[in-house]
Amino acid sequence: MPVTPLKATTALVTSLSLLLPNPVLVTPAWAQDVELLCLDETEPPCDDGEPEDGSTPQERAEFAASEAARLAAEAEDAARLMEEEAAEAEAEVTRLQQEEAEAEATEAAQAEAERAIAEAAEAEAHAQTLRAEAEAADEAAEAAEAAAEAEALAAQEAELEAQAAADAEKAAEAEAQAAEAEERAAEEAELEAQAATEAEAEAEAEIAAEAEAEAEALAAEEAADAEEEAAEEAELEAQATADAEAEAEAEVAAEEAVEAAEEAVAAEEAEAEEAELEAQAAADAEAEAEAEAEAEVAAEAEAEAEAEEMTAEEEAEAAALAEAEDDAAMTDPTVDEEEEAPVAATQEAEAASEGMVEETLDADSVRTSAQDFATALGETAPSGTQDSGRSGLSNLESALLLGLGAVVVGSVLRSGDRVVANTGDRVVVEGPRGYTVYKDDDALLRQPGATVRTETFSDGSSRTFLERADGSRVETIRDSRGRVVRRAAIYPDGTQYELFDDLEPAQVVDVRQLQATRPAPRRLSVAESDQVALRAALREDMAFDAGRTFSLRQIREIEQVRSLVPAIDLDTVTFATGSAAIPAEQARSLVRLGILIEEMLFENPREIFLIEGHTDAVGSESYNLALSDRRAESVALALTEAFRIPPENLIVQGYGESFLKVQTQAAEQRNRRATVRRITPLLRQIAAN
Known part of the structure; x- marks a missing residue:
């Protein structure tokens, strides 16, 4: 604010006011010479409550001091208010942050709940699909059971009819014998009647003669009387x-x-x-x-x-x-044969192959589970290649199978066993232990789109390289009898799994001791067991700690070994007489088991499953052995066709009529079955590379 210089009179008055205690003199002078302003230093008129003519500097100073105090108080209040507002704002920010976090958490929870609901809906849909498939499987099983019952009833009726025919024949013979006896009796009775008639006639003649004699005597008497009367005269x-x-x-x-x-x-x-x-x-x-x-x-x-x-x-x-x-x-059959030379097909042997065949497979060059084999059991495989149109078998496959047969036959003849059947895909031989079936264990791996390269060696062994379109490979080594002795799976990323290796010598199995110590074999039925029981059975370890593992051949050939793990009977799958084909409606009954095997292979790609084939006792033993082996292969094919189950994880083996479920020599549906075992706990495996 500008300062106005004081006049001389004003200065005089001011000096006097300082000397004189009476302020009355000052005020008028101040009033005369000093410019009066309002308290806020504005020119009058002033606000209400202030003098109309203005105020003195002292008043204004006091007012300024009070105003400054007020402003300071207001500033302090404002600062306090700002602090409170800042605290409230901070609290509001915190609350908003909390609300935002809660909202985000709620949204996340809601999203999680929606995802869980979606997954639950998907799981429910999948469960409904599984239930529908299970219901369809149950219906198919019921239909199969009804068909089996009808077949059994028809067989029983046929047996009853045959028995009735035999009884009728016996009755006819008895009737003929009775007729002959009756005829002889009639002849004897006729003779007796004739004799009786003759005797009766003789008796009647005698009586007549006596009567005639009496009559004559009576007449004579009467005549005598008459004569006597006449004689009186x-x-x-x-x-x-x-x-x-x-x-x-x-x-x-x-x-x-x-x-x-x-x-x-x-x-x-x-x-x-x-x-x-x-x-x-x-x-x-x-x-x-x-x-x-x-x-x-x-x-x-x-x-x-x-x-x-x-x-x-x-x-x-x-x-x-x-x-x-x-x-x-009660002896280990794997040590009966003479010590064989190392398989030449192994890379360790470094032997040169004698031939190599390569083929790219398509749908026309492989067999499916719904197709039967080209050669019927009981027939002998031709010496040349077969028609490519027969049951989907290509000339190359036929040649390979026939080559297998020739190699196996030569090996068998050298060992002294007798060949009883050779259908091209199977060779059945008879030796000291009975019948044995040999086949190409790689036949199961043949799927459309794969490229197969097979090398053969001088000792009859072979090495097969199978490559699929996705880059995965399977390498298999077979011995001179076609038995797989080593198999490895190689994934596209280079990971290699050794599934099994029978090339290393195996410890001899004390079968008699194992028979005495093992618990009772455990067996389940797919038709009678729920999914929980089937899963538990497949996940079981050995029935007891045998303190060792076994070779694949020991598991295949020694019942006491493979019975250490549970067996699951596929009694929902039935076959036509003499056939190994599985109709589509029968394949659907494998849904529950296929899902479980697929689940276990996803967890452990080295799982190995044994598919067994069994028949009833009707027919020859060699015929039943080959038929059961073919049916086991068809079940394995059906599992690989309908589910994500690699065929290299399946082993097939037929046992014919050796292990009857029902002890009878008659036709019995329950004996015509396939069985699945998870043999991984028994199998000797090498760590994955």
């Missing part, structure tokens, strides 16, 4: 005549009576003679029958003695055979 004359006539008549009657008596005696004598002859004939027949019976008894006794002698020999022979079979069954 002429007694003397008629007496002689009457006497003569009476004598003559009496003589005639006596002669007739004598003749009748003689005839009766002759008839009685003839009857007695005939009865005597009949009695003699009966005695002779009885004596002949007794002699024949004695001869039959003697012959039967002799036959029984011979039979007992033969039975004793047969029983001794059977006992010796059973003992030999028991000894054979």
Whole structure:
């Protein structure tokens, strides 16, 4: 604010005011010479409550001081208010941040809930699909069971009809024998009736003769009386005549009576003679029958003695055979063969291959589970290649299979076993331990789109490289009999899994000890078990700690070894008589098991599953063995076709009629089955590379 210079009078007044205590003199002077301003230093008029003519500097100073104090207080209040507002703002920011965090958490929770709901809906849809598939499988199983029951009923009816026919034939024979007996009895009765008639006629003749004699005697009497009366008149004359006539008549009657008596005696004598002859004939027949019976008894006794002698020999022979079979069954079959040379197909052997074949597979060059084999069981494979149109088998596949057969036959002949069947895809041989089936274990790996390169070696072994379109590969080594002895899976990223290796010598199995110590084998049925029970069975370890693992061949050939893990019977899959094909409706019944196997392979790509084939006891043993092996291969194919199950993780083996579920030699549906075991816990494996 500008400062106005003081006038001389004003300065004088000011000086006087300082000297004089009375302020009255100052104020008028101040009022006269000093410019009066309002408290806020504005020119009058002033605000309400202030003098109209303004205020003095002191008042204004006081006002300024009070105003400054007020402003300071207001500033302090404002600062405090600002602090409070800042605190409130900070609290509001914190609250907003919390609300934002809560909102974000709520949104995240809501998103998570929505995702969980979506996953639950997807899981429910999947579960509904599985339930629908399970229901379809159950319906198919019911239909199969109904068909099986109908088949069993038809078989039973046929058996009953055959029995009825046999009974009818026996009844007809009995009726014929009865008719012959009746005819003989009728003839005898006729003869007896004829004899009785003759005797009756003779008796009637005798009675008639006696009656005639009596009548004649009575007539003679009456005539005598009449003559006697007449003689009364002429007694003397008629007496002689009457006497003569009476004598003559009496003589005639006596002669007739004598003749009748003689005839009766002759008839009685003839009857007695005939009865005597009949009695003699009966005695002779009885004596002949007794002699024949004695001869039959003697012959039967002799036959029984011979039979007992033969039975004793047969029983001794059977006992010796059973003992030999028991000894054979209780020894490890994998050590029976002579020590074989190392397989030339191994990379370690560094042997040069004698031939190599490469093929790219398509849908026409592989077999599916719904197709049957080109060669029927009981037929012999031709010496040349087969038609490419037969059941989808290509010329190359046929050649490979036939080549397998030739190699196996040569190996078998060198070992002394006898070939009983060679269908091209299977060779059945008979040796000291019974029948054995050999086949190409790589046939299961043949899928459309894959490239297969097979090298063969001088000892009959082979090495196969299979490459799929996704870059994954499978390498397999087979011995001279076609048995797979090593297999490895190589993923596109280079990861390699050794699935099994039978090239290293395996510890001999003490089968008798294992038989005595193992628990009872565990068996489940797909039709009677739920998903939880099937999953638990597949995940089980060995039934007890055997303290070792086993080679693949030991698992295949020793029942006591493979029964250490549970068996799951696929009783929902049935086959037509003599066929190995699985219709599509039958393949759908594998859904539950296929999902579980797929799940386990996702967790561990080195899992190995054994697919077993079994038949009933109808038919020859060699036929049933080959048929069961073919059916096991079809089940494995169906699993690889419908699910993400690599075929290299499956091993197939047929056992024919060796392990009947129901002990009967008759046709039995429950014995015609396939079985699945997870053999990974038993199998000797090498760590993955």
